[in-house]
Amino acid sequence: MRPAGLGxxxxxxxxxxxxxxxxxxxxxxxxxxxxLRLLIxxxxxxxxxxxxxxxxxxxxxxxxxxxxxxAALTLLAFLLTTEAxxxxxxxxxxxxxxxxxVLITLxxxxxxxxxxxxxxxxxxxxxxxxxxxxxxxxxALLVSRYIFLERGFLPxxxxxxxxxxxxxxxxxxxxxxxxxxxxxxxxxxxxYFPVVVNTFRGLTEVSPMALDLxxxxxxxxxQQYRWLRLPNALPFIFTALKLGTTLAMIGAIVxxxxxxxxxxxxxxxxxxxxxxGFDIVWSAIIxxxxxxxxxxxxxxxxxxxxxxxxxxxxxx
Amino acid sequence: MSRLxxxxxxxxVVALAVLALYWPIMYLANIPAAQRALDTGAALxxxxxxxxxxxxxxxxxxxxQQLWNxxxxxxxxxxxxxxxxxxxxxxxxxxxxxxxxxxLVGLFFAIGIVAxxxxxxxxxxxxxxxxxxxxxxxxxxxxxVLGQYGVQGWVPKAIIAAYIAFFPITIGxxxxxxxxxxxxxxxxxxxxxxxxxxxxxxxxxxxxxxxFTAFKVATTAALIGAIVAxxxxxxxxxxxxxxxxxxxxxxxVGMWVIMLASAALGILLVALxxxxxxxxxxxxxxxxxxxxxxxxxxxxxxxx
Numbered sequence: 134m135r136p137a138g139l140g141x142x143x144x145x146x147x148x149x150x151x152x153x154x155x156x157x158x159x160x161x162x163x164x165x166x167x168x169l170r171l172l173i174x175x176x177x178x179x180x181x182x183x184x185x186x187x188x189x190x191x192x193x194x195x196x197x198x199x200x201x202x203x204a205a206l207t208l209l210a211f212l213l214t215t216e217a218x219x220x221x222x223x224x225x226x227x228x229x230x231x232x233x234x235v236l237i238t239l240x241x242x243x244x245x246x247x248x249x250x251x252x253x254x255x256x257x258x259x260x261x262x263x264x265x266x267x268x269x270x271x272x273a274l275l276v277s278r279y280i281f282l283e284r285g286f287l288p289x290x291x292x293x294x295x296x297x298x299x300x301x302x303x304x305x306x307x308x309x310x311x312x313x314x315x316x317x318x319x320x321x322x323x324x325y326f327p328v329v330v331n332t333f334r335g336l337t338e339v340s341p342m343a344l345d346l347x348x349x350x351x352x353x354x355x356q357q358y359r360w361l362r363l364p365n366a367l368p369f370i371f372t373a374l375k376l377g378t379t380l381a382m383i384g385a386i387v388x389x390x391x392x393x394x395x396x397x398x399x400x401x402x403x404x405x406x407x408x409x410g411f412d413i414v415w416s417a418i419i420x421x422x423x424x425x426x427x428x429x430x431x432x433x434x435x436x437x438x439x440x441x442x443x444x445x446x447x448x449x
Numbered sequence: 450m451s452r453l454x455x456x457x458x459x460x461x462v463v464a465l466a467v468l469a470l471y472w473p474i475m476y477l478a479n480i481p482a483a484q485r486a487l488d489t490g491a492a493l494x495x496x497x498x499x500x501x502x503x504x505x506x507x508x509x510x511x512x513x514q515q516l517w518n519x520x521x522x523x524x525x526x527x528x529x530x531x532x533x534x535x536x537x538x539x540x541x542x543x544x545x546x547x548x549x550x551x552x553l554v555g556l557f558f559a560i561g562i563v564a565x566x567x568x569x570x571x572x573x574x575x576x577x578x579x580x581x582x583x584x585x586x587x588x589x590x591x592x593x594v595l596g597q598y599g600v601q602g603w604v605p606k607a608i609i610a611a612y613i614a615f616f617p618i619t620i621g622x623x624x625x626x627x628x629x630x631x632x633x634x635x636x637x638x639x640x641x642x643x644x645x646x647x648x649x650x651x652x653x654x655x656x657x658x659x660x661f662t663a664f665k666v667a668t669t670a671a672l673i674g675a676i677v678a679x680x681x682x683x684x685x686x687x688x689x690x691x692x693x694x695x696x697x698x699x700x701x702v703g704m705w706v707i708m709l710a711s712a713a714l715g716i717l718l719v720a721l722x723x724x725x726x727x728x729x730x731x732x733x734x735x736x737x738x739x740x741x742x743x744x745x746x747x748x749x750x751x752x753x
Contacts, residue, residue: 188567203571228597285459295719297673300711303696304704308509379580390681391696406589414590426578
């Protein structure tokens with residue numbers, strides 16, 4: 134074990150340098166002189182060096198909170214350095230707002246953004262996601278049952294996975310109107326194919342020995358699915374479900390780029406980016422990210438509840 | 450018998466079934482719209498709703514005849530700046546340059562992850578988080594900001610494509626670099642190979658299969674990135690610009706044609722990567738036709 138004290142020391146000095154500069158330059162309106170800018174660079178280097186010494190100490194911890202410490206420190210260092218650099222070079226806030234300004238804006242426009250998030254996440258992405266996943270699971274069950282469908286349908290499913298689904302967005306918005314159902318449809322289609330392909334793999338890649346055993350017990354097909362194929366498919370299904378959360382969010386946001394009823398995170402981002410209101414754009418991105426991460430986390434939690442027996446979770 | 454034969458007949462049957470179902474569904478979807486158009490007295494060259502269903506200006510589902518005409522309109526002349534070929538070429542260029550950039554960044558991150566647990570602990574959570582957030586949301590802003598600093602045209606689109614594509618490559622590459630047999634790694638150690646030699650002679654070749662799987666996912670992602678970047682900014686060329694323009698002009702048939710064209714582009718680009726894969730990893734024989742049809746691997750998963 135290397136002495137971690139030095140690493141923490143470096144990190145601390147770097148933090149103080151950065152904070153000191155930000156406090157000093159808080160209300161200045163000129164570009165900082167070269168010496169001070171060098172200090173920012175020095176502070177950033179010290180923090181990186183400190184992180185590199187501190188982080189290995191957390192490499193093998195099992196506590197998820199402790200394991201997250203290096204990542205949290207990285208984010209802190211990154212935000213502080215960004216803030217210091219933006220202030221030092223006096224980048225106009227209309228171009229790249231400083232992190233503090235984004236936080237202030239986030240607080241100011243929280244009501245609007247929460248409404249947007251409700252429209253985008255709950256009405257569009259979540260509804261589309263549930264429909265897409267349900268249809269995908271059903272299709273995979275059918276396809277795994279009938280070899281003809283497997284041969285005739287599955288190649289198309291793989292083909293569809295290499296299609297840029299965004300190109301569908303404008304067509305669907307024109308077909309179904311600018312209200313939320315068109316975006317839900319985009320999300321459903323985006324989520325559908327990964328769910329079909331992954332579920333099918335899980336349902337069919339069962340051990341031949343286990344299948345033979347089921348057969349020798351004269352198990353009915355329903356029993357075979359209930360006790361062998363479905364449990365085997367769960368890890369595969371969850372891989373697709375996790376992927377789907379991201380896809381659904383992207384589908385909803387891009388769908389709103391093509392027309393929305395005056396609400397939604399994608400609509401907000403599009404409008405404000407056109408007006409150079411980047412502090413609001415960043416706030417919307419933070420809200421979208423938070424929603425995305427929370428949703429992803431929810432699926433991971435479900436996965437742990439339902440597939441705790443799987444190899445990838447054994448042994449902590 | 451060709452190698453494809455076990456899938457060919459069922460695939461054809463399914464395709465024919467979809468085509469046969471398309472006509473009634475098209476009529477079903479269009480007749481109410483046609484009736485409405487007739488009722489409002491729109492100038493249509495047809496008398497009954499049934500006839501008009503195939504001739505609406507903005508149909509819910511376009512008829513095959515309309516699609517074909519739209520295709521001819523948008524395809525020719527081949528070198529026209531408003532036709533599909535040139536725009537598709539621009540989007541393809543952005544995608545490929547983006548993929549190349551993504552490969553460089555992905556390689557850097559992957560080596561960092563494999564070589565240093567500290568690097569993994571401090572950066573991997575954010576690399577993963579960058580994917581659980583709708584990264585597409587950043588595209589409009591990034592293009593405007595880059596434009597302010599004089600980076601315009603297709604370059605910002607390639608950068609956005611790279612930003613979206615680097616994640617699958619990073620994860621696939623990291624998995625691949627970790628994949629060599631521990632015995633082979635021990636052997637390298639007994640030969641006193643330098644880390645450089647271990648990477649060059651063992652880890653890179655071992656990572657190629659994973660890399661190409663990741664590349665296929667990344668290609669679609671990069672294409673999506675390029676198209677969205679074109680949509681959400683002022684662009685003068687590209688599939689995304691065509692989509693945005695036709696969307697504004699409410700040219701529904703045109704949008705269907707462009708959608709099909711971008712689907713073809715996506716399939717073509719992925720096939721290109723597949724061809725490269727066969728060229729560079731000839732030791733991986735394609736599976737025989739007796740086995741199940743090929744299914745793509747599950748998306749690369751990260752253990753964090």
